[in-house]
Amino acid sequence: MTDPTPAVRDRVLSLPSSELPAYVYDLAALRTHVTAVRAALPERVELYYAAKANPEPEILGALGPYLDGYEVSSGGELAHVAGAVPGRPLAFGGPGKTPDEVTAALEQGVERFHVESMYELRMLAELARRVAPGRRVPVLPRVNLPVADGSLAGSSLAMGGRPTPFGMDPAQALEAVRALADGTYPHLELRGVHAHLASGLAAVEQLAVAESVVSWATDLGVPLAEVNVGGGMTVDYTRPGHRFDWAAYGKGLARLTEAHPGLTLRIEPGRALTAYCGWYATEVLDVKRSHGEEFAVVRGGTHHLRTPATKGHDQPCSVLPVDAWPHPWPRSESVGERITLAGQLCTPKDVLARRVPAPGLKAGDRVAFSLTGAYAWNISHHDFLMHPRPGFHFLDAPPAR
Numbered sequence: 001m002t003d004p005t006p007a008v009r010d011r012v013l014s015l016p017s018s019e020l021p022a023y024v025y026d027l028a029a030l031r032t033h034v035t036a037v038r039a040a041l042p043e044r045v046e047l048y049y050a051a052k053a054n055p056e057p058e059i060l061g062a063l064g065p066y067l068d069g070y071e072v073s074s075g076g077e078l079a080h081v082a083g084a085v086p087g088r089p090l091a092f093g094g095p096g097k098t099p100d101e102v103t104a105a106l107e108q109g110v111e112r113f114h115v116e117s118m119y120e121l122r123m124l125a126e127l128a129r130r131v132a133p134g135r136r137v138p139v140l141p142r143v144n145l146p147v148a149d150g151s152l153a154g155s156s157l158a159m160g161g162r163p164t165p166f167g168m169d170p171a172q173a174l175e176a177v178r179a180l181a182d183g184t185y186p187h188l189e190l191r192g193v194h195a196h197l198a199s200g201l202a203a204v205e206q207l208a209v210a211e212s213v214v215s216w217a218t219d220l221g222v223p224l225a226e227v228n229v230g231g232g233m234t235v236d237y238t239r240p241g242h243r244f245d246w247a248a249y250g251k252g253l254a255r256l257t258e259a260h261p262g263l264t265l266r267i268e269p270g271r272a273l274t275a276y277c278g279w280y281a282t283e284v285l286d287v288k289r290s291h292g293e294e295f296a297v298v299r300g301g302t303h304h305l306r307t308p309a310t311k312g313h314d315q316p317c318s319v320l321p322v323d324a325w326p327h328p329w330p331r332s333e334s335v336g337e338r339i340t341l342a343g344q345l346c347t348p349k350d351v352l353a354r355r356v357p358a359p360g361l362k363a364g365d366r367v368a369f370s371l372t373g374a375y376a377w378n379i380s381h382h383d384f385l386m387h388p389r390p391g392f393h394f395l396d397a398p399p400a401r
């Protein structure tokens with residue numbers, strides 16, 4: 001779905017121009033979506049949310065009842081998520097953890113450490129001895145596993161299966177697993193292994209990755225209680241109505257859990273949980289022609305919504321026409337069929353969507369960009385050109401009882 005939900009549409013049309021642009025989130029739509037995701041997953045699959053996709057407290061809170069925990073990838077995320085949803089299980093991952101961050105995570109009592117290197121394992125072991133002497137800290141070494149040729153081909157962001165700074169090569173991960181299992185680090189407890197090999201994979205590719213990781217883990221000859229196969233479920237910005245096939249993925253994971261009755265599987269999606277619940281809404285400021293092409297300049301731009309610039313796509317959008325025109329000067333208006341939607345920044349890279357079919361688009365019309373609930377505001381370079389920040393609206397119709 002690309003059109004705004006009725007609640008979002010009403011809000012976007014009722015806001016005065018001075019309160020645009022705005023991020024508008026439909027928390028009821030988010031709940032409906034995550035309910036369906038949860039229902040598609042077998043019982044023995046734990047669902048964590050990768051907070052980096054969208055860490056707004058309202059989003060973290062709305063997702064809470066459907067999740068087993070949250071994945072955090074920095075000391076900042078750790079403190080933020082622990083404050084926003086207190087008492088929920090946290091898994092602390094990410095490369096380049098500092099001693100201060102690891103100490104804070106130990107003091108916080110995070111449920112799982114995803115260890116990215118042998119150096120980090122040794123640091124964690126020593127800090128655990130000092131900071132948490134009375135308990136064994138649960139650890140999952142992160143493995144960068146080569147997978148069958150082609151499995152990561154559809155990925156927009158491959159983090160594994162090739163040289164990257166993420167996780168450990170299989171031989172090193174095995175070394176870490178063995179050291180954890182043989183008592184080298186008495187303050188650490190080997191729980192299992194973690195992998196996040198790529199983002200942007202469809203269900204068939206995701207299952208191939210999960211199968212490779214589970215089969216590698218269960219062939220190590222060391223008993224493991226759990227395997228975290230990561231996130232990375234695709235969001236297709238070119239086909240916004242087409243969602244990741246959670247039903248097929250869930251069936252495949254069910255086959256995997258049946259084949260390994262003692263094993264808990266865990267996934268940690270970000271984008272595919274929250275992308276669909278957010279809209280970046282704005283107003284057309286001007287419409288003009290340049291060298292044969294039409295452009296609409298909208299309030300805001302890629303400093304608020306960097307996603308199309310980083311991923312190189314056109315952000316899906318809907319035009320909400322507005323009849324009223326409050327100014328004494330004439331409205332600018334398009335004459336062609338297609339128009340490029342650009343922002344207010346002084347760079348040709350500030351383009352949100354190219355050649356959008358929008359005949360008759362006028363200054364004062366509103367545009368709602370969809371699929372902006374993940375990796376949108378929080379990955380953008382907000383301060384460039386010092387334009388005002390957008391408003392944030394969390395529309396909440398509590399779940400029906």
Ligand SMILES: Cc1ncc(COP(=O)(O)O)c(C=O)c1O
Nearest residue numbers: 050196199231232233269270271
């Ligand atoms: C370790 C880890 N887990 C989970 C995710 C979430 O990925 P996605 O938002 O594509 O599901 C990421 C994204 O970078 C990641 O690095």
